[in-house]
Amino acid sequence: MRIVCLVKNQQPLGATIKRHEMTGDILVARVIHGGLAERSGLLYAGDKLVEVNGVSVEGLDPEQVIHILAMSRGTIMFKVVPVSDPPVNSQKTVYVRAMIEYWPQEDPTIPCMDAGLPFQKGDILQIVDQNDALWWQARKISDLGTCAGLIPSNQLLKRKQREFWWSQPYQPYKHLRSTIYKEEFVGYGQKFYIGSQLRAPGCGASSCAGAVGAPYEEVVRYQRRPTDKHRLIVLVGPSGVGVNELRRQLIELNPDRFQSAVPHTTRSKKSYEMDGREYHYVSKETFESLVYSHRMLEYGEYKGHLYGTSVDAVQAVLDDGKICVMDLEPQGIQVARTQELKPYVIFIKPSNMSCMKRSRKNAKIITDYFVDMKFKDEDLQEMEDLAQKMETQFGQFFDHVIVNDNLQEACAQLLSAVQKAQEESQWVPATWVSSDTKS
Numbered sequence: 001m002r003i004v005c006l007v008k009n010q011q012p013l014g015a016t017i018k019r020h021e022m023t024g025d026i027l028v029a030r031v032i033h034g035g036l037a038e039r040s041g042l043l044y045a046g047d048k049l050v051e052v053n054g055v056s057v058e059g060l061d062p063e064q065v066i067h068i069l070a071m072s073r074g075t076i077m078f079k080v081v082p083v084s085d086p087p088v089n090s091q092k093t094v095y096v097r098a099m100i101e102y103w104p105q106e107d108p109t110i111p112c113m114d115a116g117l118p119f120q121k122g123d124i125l126q127i128v129d130q131n132d133a134l135w136w137q138a139r140k141i142s143d144l145g146t147c148a149g150l151i152p153s154n155q156l157l158k159r160k161q162r163e164f165w166w167s168q169p170y171q172p173y174k175h176l177r178s179t180i181y182k183e184e185f186v187g188y189g190q191k192f193y194i195g196s197q198l199r200a201p202g203c204g205a206s207s208c209a210g211a212v213g214a215p216y217e218e219v220v221r222y223q224r225r226p227t228d229k230h231r232l233i234v235l236v237g238p239s240g241v242g243v244n245e246l247r248r249q250l251i252e253l254n255p256d257r258f259q260s261a262v263p264h265t266t267r268s269k270k271s272y273e274m275d276g277r278e279y280h281y282v283s284k285e286t287f288e289s290l291v292y293s294h295r296m297l298e299y300g301e302y303k304g305h306l307y308g309t310s311v312d313a314v315q316a317v318l319d320d321g322k323i324c325v326m327d328l329e330p331q332g333i334q335v336a337r338t339q340e341l342k343p344y345v346i347f348i349k350p351s352n353m354s355c356m357k358r359s360r361k362n363a364k365i366i367t368d369y370f371v372d373m374k375f376k377d378e379d380l381q382e383m384e385d386l387a388q389k390m391e392t393q394f395g396q397f398f399d400h401v402i403v404n405d406n407l408q409e410a411c412a413q414l415l416s417a418v419q420k421a422q423e424e425s426q427w428v429p430a431t432w433v434s435s436d437t438k439s
């Protein structure tokens with residue numbers, strides 16, 4: 001028998017209890033990392049509770065024991081029969097990016113709701129205990145000083161995801177960005193754009209909405225060394241928000257440092273064009289083989305011709321020691337997320353309606369049919385709705401978010417974010433980094 005005295009001091013004890021199904025004994029179910037019980041080093045999962053403040057717990061329900069504890073102030077005395085083999089946590093701490101959101105209050109299956117850790121898509125979590133196959137203990141890296149909370153394990157979430165997925169009616173794939181594939185054409189001293197519908201690259205079952213993906217992605221800190229290639233900068237945003245404008249302005253600031261990749265096309269070369277400057281001109285067969293071998297980051301069709309940006313074209317910019325900046329459909333992010341490109345994804349977001357009405361008063365949009373059309377309220381509303389959908393569906397992939405209200409400010413923020421992405425250490429998927437480049 002062991003006597004344990006803990007001073008509660010307005011903080012939770014940091015332990016959960018359960019009743020043994022066969023014997024009816026009240027046992028310590030788990031001890032939460034960083035909580036009072038764990039810091040005392042005197043209570044372990046599996047310890048049998050005999051008395052609390054002199055009151056025997058024999059025959060009591062766990063709820064009744066909790067009630068006694070809740071009523072207690074100051075020092076609490078436990079009489080326990082120690083577990084014969086206290087668990088040793090020999091696991092190393094793992095960091096993951098949450099690819100889903102989790103709200104313990106909405107999960108009736110969590111063993112202890114108060115001990116749950118809520119998190120959002122994209123949050124980086126420090127997992128400190130994976131002893132239980134179903135419920136892990138974790139902290140948010142933004143809040144490492146607090147005690148850990150319970151999160152569903154990978155295995156449990158995958159099971160839940162599969163059950164949820166199978167219970168959903170089939171939903172055909174929908175485009176979020178009703179955008180056009182843009183071809184920048186310079187002629188007669190005037191710049192204009194030609195548009196075409198973009199098809200989603202590699203939209204097989206695995207990349208489409210609704211498919212079951214890993215709920216957590218293991219991440220590590222990555223510090224780019226001066227000799228390493230630059231990270232690809234990917235800009236994502238709803239159609240018309242200003243992705244192209246910002247990319248153009250960034251490149252204009254320093255064309256020796258920032259560059260776009262030269263796209264491929266199956267259309268024939270015009271007299272004033274040069275292969276490899278405006279486009280790489282290739283046959284339909286070559287283009288399709290690039291698509292089938294997953295070497296196209298994005299592609300689309302316009303007036304019977306294919307246009308797209310290849311991994312190799314991006315690599316060529318990076319090999320040249322420059323920073324490649326490209327815009328992508330959010331569905332294309334997964335294709336770009338490779339060790340070779342290490343993309344840093346920046347989401348360009350519209351501000352609220354009244355600000356957008358003011359800032360876009362003189363701006364022009366390009367649609368499939370019209371060039372230079374003013375933004376209507378419906379366009380701005382659609383942009384806001386799309387931005388929301390993108391954040392909900394793809395927010396876990398965004399490394400940085402910029403609200404594009406004032407163009408100059410947004411451009412300055414973009415420049416600073418791009419510099420940080422290249423020069424400061426960042427969380428990236430563990431699979432992108434060999435152990436010698438972890439920071």
Ligand SMILES: Nc1ncnc2c1ncn2[C@@H]1O[C@H](COP(=O)(O)OP(=O)(O)OP(=O)(O)O)[C@@H](O)[C@H]1O
Nearest residue numbers: 239240241242243244245359363364404405406407
């Ligand atoms: N902050 C801003 N303030 C005012 N006008 C802006 C701002 N950002 C972009 N614009 C203007 O809005 C219009 C649309 O921008 P842009 O072409 O970059 O959109 P986009 O996000 O690339 O969408 P799409 O691919 O559908 O063209 C352009 O005329 C651009 O100059």
